[in-house]
Amino acid sequence: MLKYQHIAAEIEKYIQEHALQQGDKLPVLDELMVQFGVSKSTIIKSLELLEERGVIFQVRGSGIFVRRHGRKGYISLLKNQGFTRDLDHFPITSQVLELSVGKPTREAAANLNISTEQDVYYVKRVRYIYEQTLCVEESYYNKAIVTYLNNEIVSDSIFDYIREGLGLKIGFSDSYLHVGKLEEEEAGHLGLNKGDPKLEVETIFHLANGQPFDFSRITYNYIQSQFFIQANGHGM
Amino acid sequence: MLKYQHIAAEIEKYIQEHALQQGDKLPVLDELMVQFGVSKSTIIKSLELLEERGVIFQVRGSGIFVRRHGRKGYISLLKNQGFTRDLDHFPITSQVLELSVGKPTREAAANLNISTEQDVYYVKRVRYIYEQTLCVEESYYNKAIVTYLNNEIVSDSIFDYIREGLGLKIGFSDSYLHVGKLEEEEAGHLGLNKGDPKLEVETIFHLANGQPFDFSRITYNYIQSQFFIQANGHGM
Numbered sequence: 395m396l397k398y399q400h401i402a403a404e405i406e407k408y409i410q411e412h413a414l415q416q417g418d419k420l421p422v423l424d425e426l427m428v429q430f431g432v433s434k435s436t437i438i439k440s441l442e443l444l445e446e447r448g449v450i451f452q453v454r455g456s457g458i459f460v461r462r463h464g465r466k467g468y469i470s471l472l473k474n475q476g477f478t479r480d481l482d483h484f485p486i487t488s489q490v491l492e493l494s495v496g497k498p499t500r501e502a503a504a505n506l507n508i509s510t511e512q513d514v515y516y517v518k519r520v521r522y523i524y525e526q527t528l529c530v531e532e533s534y535y536n537k538a539i540v541t542y543l544n545n546e547i548v549s550d551s552i553f554d555y556i557r558e559g560l561g562l563k564i565g566f567s568d569s570y571l572h573v574g575k576l577e578e579e580e581a582g583h584l585g586l587n588k589g590d591p592k593l594e595v596e597t598i599f600h601l602a603n604g605q606p607f608d609f610s611r612i613t614y615n616y617i618q619s620q621f622f623i624q625a626n627g628h629g630m
Numbered sequence: 631m632l633k634y635q636h637i638a639a640e641i642e643k644y645i646q647e648h649a650l651q652q653g654d655k656l657p658v659l660d661e662l663m664v665q666f667g668v669s670k671s672t673i674i675k676s677l678e679l680l681e682e683r684g685v686i687f688q689v690r691g692s693g694i695f696v697r698r699h700g701r702k703g704y705i706s707l708l709k710n711q712g713f714t715r716d717l718d719h720f721p722i723t724s725q726v727l728e729l730s731v732g733k734p735t736r737e738a739a740a741n742l743n744i745s746t747e748q749d750v751y752y753v754k755r756v757r758y759i760y761e762q763t764l765c766v767e768e769s770y771y772n773k774a775i776v777t778y779l780n781n782e783i784v785s786d787s788i789f790d791y792i793r794e795g796l797g798l799k800i801g802f803s804d805s806y807l808h809v810g811k812l813e814e815e816e817a818g819h820l821g822l823n824k825g826d827p828k829l830e831v832e833t834i835f836h837l838a839n840g841q842p843f844d845f846s847r848i849t850y851n852y853i854q855s856q857f858f859i860q861a862n863g864h865g866m
Contacts, residue, residue: 417840446682451802453839461802461840468806471707471859566687566697569859570704573809573829573852591827591852593809603689604653604697616809616827623707623805623859 398439401430405440406449409460420450420458448624461624468622471569471595485524490548491583492518495537498609502534505598505609513537517548520583528618530583533610540607556607565602571595576613584615591616634675637666641676642685645696656686656694684860697860704858707805707831721760724785727819728754731773734845738770741834741845749773753784756819764854766819769846776843792843801838807831812849820851827852 395403405426414420421429426437441458444450451461498506498514506514515535521528533552535543540556547555556562571593578588592613599608631639641662650656657665662673677694680686687697734742734750742750751771757764769788771779776792783791792798807829814824828849835844 442678448802448804451836451838451840456839459840461804471807471861566684567861568684568697569861571707571829571857571859573827573850573855575827591809591811593807593829600687602687603692604687604695614809619809621807623807625707625803625805 397432398436398443401432401436402440402443402447402449404430405444409449409462414460414462416460416462418460420460422457468620471571471621471623486528487522487525488549489520489522490517490545491520492516493543493545493548498534502609505596506534506536506606508536508538515540515543517543517552519548523618526618527584527615529612529614530580531610531612533608536605536607539601539605562607563602565600565604567597567599569595569597580613584613586615586617593619633668634672634679637668637672638676638679638683640666641680645685645698650696650698652696652698654696656696658693704856707807707857707859722764723758723761725756725758726753726781726784727756728752729779729781729784734770738845741832742770742772742842744772744774751776751779753779753788755784759854762854763820763851765848765850766816767846767848769844772841772843775837775841798843799838801836801840803833803835805831805833816849820849822851822853829855 405420409420420426423434423437423441426441427434430437432440441450441452445452448461450458452458494516495513496516497510498508498512498516500510502514503510503512508514514537515533517533517535518531520530535552539562540560542560543552543555547559553564557564574592574594576584576586576588576590576592580592581588581590593616595612595614597608597610597612598606599610600606641656645656656662659670659673662677663670666673668676677686677688681688684697686694688694730752731749732752733746734744734748734752736746738750739746739748744750750773751769753767753769753771755767757767771788775798776796778796779788779791783795789800793800810828810830812820812822812824812826812828816828817824817826829852831848831850833844833846833848834842835846836842
């Protein structure tokens with residue numbers, strides 16, 4: 395982690411610990427420099443990062459302000475490590491339905507940018523929040539990259555293992571969302587009825603070097619899940 | 631628009647015009663400096679912005695690469711001007727169901743950070759893509775900020791008018807997504823059946839100075855709409 399990223403994390407922690415709310419003003423630049431003991435250019439980079447991440451907004455000539463959605467229990471669609479972090483205060487558990495090595499479907503191979511002859515780990519699990527079903531997840535991991543998985547790992551956080559156990563640097567993800575109706579099998583896993591609404595999210599996760607390593611499809615229980623997205627002005 | 635933002639837009643245009651694909655390599659830093667006639671620090675800032683926006687990814691010691699989702703017709707959930715730009719090649723039209731001045735609901739007032747005694751413009755419209763219903767939209771605009779709207783404006787792009795007609799600087803947005811079942815009235819507008827799935831997106835749009843000016847609720851036709859999100863590694 396680079397220095398400005400570390401300072402950004404410190405500022406975010408400061409905001410949380412002081413329970414600052416949307417619109418609350420942060421100390422001015424000079425004070426932040428002193429408070430965190432870093433140069434002006436580092437603080438500026440940290441603030442730019444926090445602005446991109448939707449933690450603060452800066453108003454020229456006016457100051458630095460906290461940006462903070464006020465709704466609890468929402469899953470961020472921008473943090474691509476899954477929802478464990480957003481739902482920090484909620485107990486998330488997993489039931490592994492399948493863990494196997496085999497050949498990918500044509501669709502998975504295309505999304506992982508490999509041939510259908512290469513091996514993948516296939517993981518299917520149901521995830522629970524407060525003992526309610528949150529989602530059903532199917533994932534294909536390129537075995538040439540994610541070289542090892544076992545039942546213990548996939549019962550817990552696979553991404554923590556990929557980062558810490560395998561030492562891989564996770565980069566970015568592309569997600570595709572569709573709303574539809576539950577098939578009978580999905581409905582069974584989620585404890586809902588066939589034909590009930592579903593949100594399906596397909597994601598391709600890439601390493602920092604751009605290689606796709608995981609193609610996953612998550613089907614959410616529409617009653618248990620709600621999502622938020624913070625956007626900034628760049629797209630406008 | 632600052633210089634590095636302008637150059638970022640130029641680089642994005644270059645990627646589009648050359649139809650570059652996911653993983654394609656961009657010229658090296660020195661070449662980009664010459665090509666766009668700017669300093670190294672400007673190019674670096676432009677590239678950082680493009681990385682945050684999910685247009686490129688940089689691999690240290692290796693180069694700058696294009697990041698480009700390959701699916702057409704998906705609506706970005708990160709560009710908060712609405713979907714007009716994502717669906718550039720698709721004809722979007724609007725049917726205005728209501729345009730009126732009045733008092734906000736308690737919920738709209740809370741989200742706009744005003745009292746229920748202050749005036750708002752209320753706009754309800756159905757939006758179409760290829761003559762299929764894309765969504766029903768209800769919006770509350772704080773009249774103290776968005777001082778004027780008429781039928782012609784709301785039949786077209788309200789945000790273009792806010793930026794260009796009123797000269798306001800749009801900043802950032804917070805969106806909340808829920809999946810549920812269509813009520814009878816919504817289903818009627820969308821040409822679907824009561825109980826069919828729906829994606830509902832509530833968004834609070836803020837000016838660059840942090841003031842909320844628009845609270846909207848969009849209910850999407852689940853058959854016509856699909857969405858994408860690009861995330862980078864910062865949340866991980």
